[in-house]
Each structure stands twice: as structure tokens, then as C-alpha cells.
Amino acid sequence: MLALKLLNVVAPAYFLCISLVTFVLQLFLFVPSMFRDPSTTPLLSPALLHGALFLFLSANALGNYILVIHNSPEDLGQCLNLGGGAEVVADWSDGSRATGSALPSTHFCRLCARVTQRHDHHCFFTGNCIGSRNMRNFIMFCLYTSLACLDSLVAGVAYISAVLSVSFANPLAFLTLLPHSISQFFSGALLSSEMFVILMLYLWLGIGLACAGFCCHQMLLILRGQTRYQVRKGMVVRARPWRKNLQDVFGKRWLLGLLIPVLNVGSDYHRQKDK
Ligand SMILES: [Zn+2]
Secondary structure (H helix, E strand, O other): OHHHHHHHHHHHHHHHHHHHHHHHHHHHHHHHHHHOOOOOOOOOOHHHHHHHHHHHHHHHHHHHHHHHHHOOOOOHHHHOOOOOOHHHHHHHHHHOOOOOOOOOOOEEEOOOOEEEOOOOEEEOOOOEEEOOOOHHHHHHHHHHHHHHHHHHHHHHHHHHHHHOOOOOOOOOHHHHHHHHHHHHHHOOOOOHHHHHHHHHHHHHHHHHHHHHHHHHHHHHHHHHOOOHHHHHHOOOOOOOOHHHHHHHHHOOOHHHHHHOOOOOOOOHHHHHHHO
8 A cells, every 4th residue: 555655756757747847849959950951941840849749748638647636536535525534435435336226336435435326436646536527637738648658759869860871761770779779878979968869769668658558548448438447347337328428527518628729618427517
């Protein structure tokens, strides 16, 4: 439990550090290096377009990160005045698994110390439970983090190929880049800043692919109307049309909610609650 509590603090700090480093590298290294290309027009220069794209992606990633925390699932134990006693809460957690439970899919998270409805999983990077209230923001957070990482990867590859005159035409060049760079770094032929950017390329690739995979997996569960908690516990879910399942998370205008991140379509859960 202590290890999990530690991870709950370390993971958000790790995410914020990576975000800060990415932001600094993009705005103070990659984008200025693109301005040096004399063949481009000043107005529609790739540097400006790339800078605007990166700011859009990172604003959505960070905005949804904050909203995941802000919209974290409410504590049902407190809402129904059941008291904060761990025993009462623990009974609920067990009861949710029984047939005909009055509160299906409720779960007590030991890290957040609260009972949440339609619990999906506990996200260590946000330090919060993911449930019906913040699922939409969580999907958007994964999607935009993945896109921001892949955007940074492309910009980083362009920077390294220009600075070190490395060609990435051969797909195997990316595989041989790291061992080759490490040997060059220890022989003194490569600057530490260049080595750092190369290491970041692999980190962006890893985070980008992991977030994209996680986002796809989560979307598949949403379409099936399942949560990760239900899958883990082997709970049987009533079959519903996939559109209804999407509406539960992304609201009635689910297609707009998916396409336009800033549009506050909310979920049906919010709408019912606001009435
Ligand atoms: Zn939790």
C-alpha cells in the first residue's frame, strides 16, 4: 500500500516534469530551429504552423488533465450520509459484486479513500479515480497526450536530422540511432544536449504509443458498455446499443464531443445532476 501511495505522488510529478521538458524543448529549440530555414515564407512558415499545432495539442492535454482531477468521482459514502467509516464502505465494495446489488459497479478505492459509482480504474498519473464523471476528460487526456508526444517526436527527428545530418529515410535508422549516439557521446563527439534530445525521442515514442493503445482499449470498453473494473471482476453487463454507451460518456451530441474537445457537451451524468 505504501508503494502504491508513493506511486500516486511520483507518477503525477513524472508527468509534469516530462510536460515541462517537452514544452521547453519545443518552444525554445525545435520551433526556433525551423525559423532558420530560408526557403520558407514568413506567414505560413512550418515553424508557426508547428508551434500553433503543438500549443493546441498541449493545451488540450493539460486542460483535460486538470478536468480529470476537477471532475473526479464524488464520494457516495459521503453523499448518502453513510459516514466515512471504512467498514461501511468496505461492505459496499463487497455488496457491489453480489447479484441484485442496489449499487452496481460501486467500488471503494483505498488510495482515494472513497466509494465511487461506475468505477473504471485508479489513474496514478492523475492521482485520481476514473469513473462516469471524468471518463470523457480521461479519454481526451490520453488522446491529446499521445498526439502531443508524436508531434514532439516528429519535430525532434527533424531537429536531430538537421543538426547531426542523420537520415531517417531508412526505418532502421531509428533503431540504430540510440546505440550509435551513446558510443558517440562517450567518445565526446556528441553534445550532452543532443544526447538528451535523442533520449527524449524514445521517451515520446513510448509514451505516445502507450497512450494511443490505452485510449483505443478504453474506447473499446466504452462501446461495449463496460468498465475496466467490471472486466477485472468478471461482471456480466447488459447488452446495449453502442450509441447509448457512447452517449453515457460523451453526451447526446457524442460525435461533437469526440471531435471538438473544447465544446462543453458534458455527459448525461452531468446533465441529470445539473437539473
Ligand atoms: Zn482512486
